[in-house]
Amino acid sequence: MRRLLVLxxxxxxxxxALRRPAPPPAIASVPAAKPASSQHSRKGQSLxxxxxxxxxYVVGAIAxxxxxxxxSGARVNDAIERAGGxxxxxxxxxxxxxxxxxxxxxxxxxxxxxxxxARPRSKKGKKAHTLAAAAAPxxxxxxxxxxxxxxxxxxxxxTLAARIxxxxxxxxxxxxxxxxADVAGMTQRRIDAMGTYVTVGS
Numbered sequence: 001m002r003r004l005l006v007l008x009x010x011x012x013x014x015x016x017a018l019r020r021p022a023p024p025p026a027i028a029s030v031p032a033a034k035p036a037s038s039q040h041s042r043k044g045q046s047l048x049x050x051x052x053x054x055x056x057y058v059v060g061a062i063a064x065x066x067x068x069x070x071x072s073g074a075r076v077n078d079a080i081e082r083a084g085g086x087x088x089x090x091x092x093x094x095x096x097x098x099x100x101x102x103x104x105x106x107x108x109x110x111x112x113x114x115x116x117x118a119r120p121r122s123k124k125g126k127k128a129h130t131l132a133a134a135a136a137p138x139x140x141x142x143x144x145x146x147x148x149x150x151x152x153x154x155x156x157x158x159t160l161a162a163r164i165x166x167x168x169x170x171x172x173x174x175x176x177x178x179x180x181a182d183v184a185g186m187t188q189r190r191i192d193a194m195g196t197y198v199t200v201g202s
Contacts, residue, residue, distance in 0.1 A: 056101050058083040060109035061090035070101055079107050087111075113152035139199040142180075143173040153197045155190050174200050 052072040056079050059065045063084025070078055077097040080086060086109060094110035101107070140149050142164070150161035160183070167183045168174065177200055180186045 054101050054103040054105075056104070057106045058109075059106065060094075061087045061111045061114075062109050063087065074101050075099065076101060076107055080109065111152055113149065114154065140197055141201040142177070142198050143168065143201045153194055155193050160185050160190075176200055 054070050054072065054074065055067055056070060057067055058079050062080060063086075065083065068079055068082045070082065075097065076095055076099050079101055080095075080097070086092060089111045091110050091112045091114070094114075095107065140153065142150075147158065147161045147165050150156055150164055151158045153161075156164075163183050163185060164180070171182075174180070177191060177195065177198060180191050180194070181188065
């Protein structure tokens with residue numbers, strides 16, 4: 001009898017448990033996808049920002065030659081300031097500081113007395129920002145030019161100019177341009193590049 005009294009409540013509890021409905025399955029939360037229009041809008045803004053900028057190459061008598069990205073409508077003066085400014089040897093009149101820059105252009109700042117190198121036109125038909133002379137540069141006499149004149153030759157500079165003058169003082173006038181190979185620091189590439197700017201007088 002006691003055993004029957006114990007089993008009856010257990011049986012009732014088991015029946016109630018079976019009849020209780022199972023809890024609904026949990027629904028995993030999925031992050032909402034970003035609207036396509038928002039993504040396209042951001043891409044459009046990035047492209048618009050890139051197209052409103054210009055990349056220019058600044059070289060010559062400036063502190064830091066290199067490529068610089070400038071906002072639309074920037075002037076040559078802005079590019080030179082980004083490049084660290086003009087050196088003491090720079091000729092400010094060799095560039096138009098007020099001119100607007102365009103994408104892909106080269107801004108070359110010449111040194112005082114430096115001859116303008118001959119450069120072909122770019123695909124856009126624009127030359128570098130230099131006041132290029134219409135006539136060819138006047139050659140410098142290697143046997144009579146002083147250090148200042150020799151230093152103005154592209155690729156030479158004050159150090160090599162002083163060595164050339166010292167070599168000339170010790171060994172006498174140069175008989176040909178090839179004798180520059182005996183000057184410390186001179187390379188054949190430099191000698192070949194000087195051909196346009198130098199003549200060898202008697």
